[in-house]
Amino acid sequence: MASIDEVIASVSANANAVTEVQGQIEGSKAMTEETLGQLQALGVEGAMAAMTGCKEALEECSAMATALQNKLNEAMAAAAAAKQQ
């Protein structure tokens, strides 16, 4: 069972790494939103459109990171189920 424990620990470490990455992406998104607010205040239309696109892309990335973490959690649950067997 030691080996299954190792797999679980390894996948758990990966999930933690993904959580960190997601935090970073959220940080980038917050930065984009801030820039977007500033651009709105300045009334720079072209750059605002670009920042909106960037914000959408980062939102997508954040959603993908969530999906990735869910998948890793599923893998962990499956490994735990194999251990119970």
Place this chain on the structure above:
Amino acid sequence: MAAKIESDRAAVEAVAGPINSSKGQAEHTASALGGLGVEVASERMRGVVDKIEEAESMRAALQGALVKAHFIVLSAIHGKMGPSAPGSGGVVPLTRVDPQTGAPKAGLDAIPPHLRQEPTPNGADLLEPVRRKKGATIFNEAVGKGDQIEDATKTFDKNFDLAWEAFYDEPSPSKAQQNAVSETQSSYGPVVTDVPVPKVGGGGAIMAAFVTSVVMAKAVQPIVRQFDRTHSGQRKAEDHGRQEP
């Protein structure tokens, strides 16, 4: 901001290694459990492997999405909006979101529809039409054969030197010549070193004997021919001499 997104992308890329390592570990465990005969647990571990594989493909898609975000920011910096501008039809969501719950679905669509709906290439344009051999091709082939002959000659020379050393216990004439040249060029006194006797194994000795016999035969052949010619000439002359009187 571009640097921040780039660092995010690098962080996502760095997760690839650990995920692959986990996959390898899970595969190993699954095969070990299978070896022990614990089939149910082994099957579940295979499920874990599949899930980790899916996670890896999702990670790759996430990395691609971050590259896209980076590109958008760079476009904004350079004032070029291009196909990544919202509303241009070029921005395609990579995730499928469940309309009821709003949560991203497990299956990711890494290939955007505008690429997927393109006609499938059949690869015909990659094939080169068959051409007849031209002068240049024939010349190149001939040069190639010349190189082969040169290689064969070098191998023969090496074998000949070995054979000579094995039989006469001294360097072959060509080697002796080389050594003599290097000795005259050197301004230092001769350095005496123990030259090991070339090791020629059983197969090597047979090969050397064969090569030597071929060389000897080739060397002797013109002499024999010359001898025959002169001899037959003498004989003819003698015959003429006998017939004349």
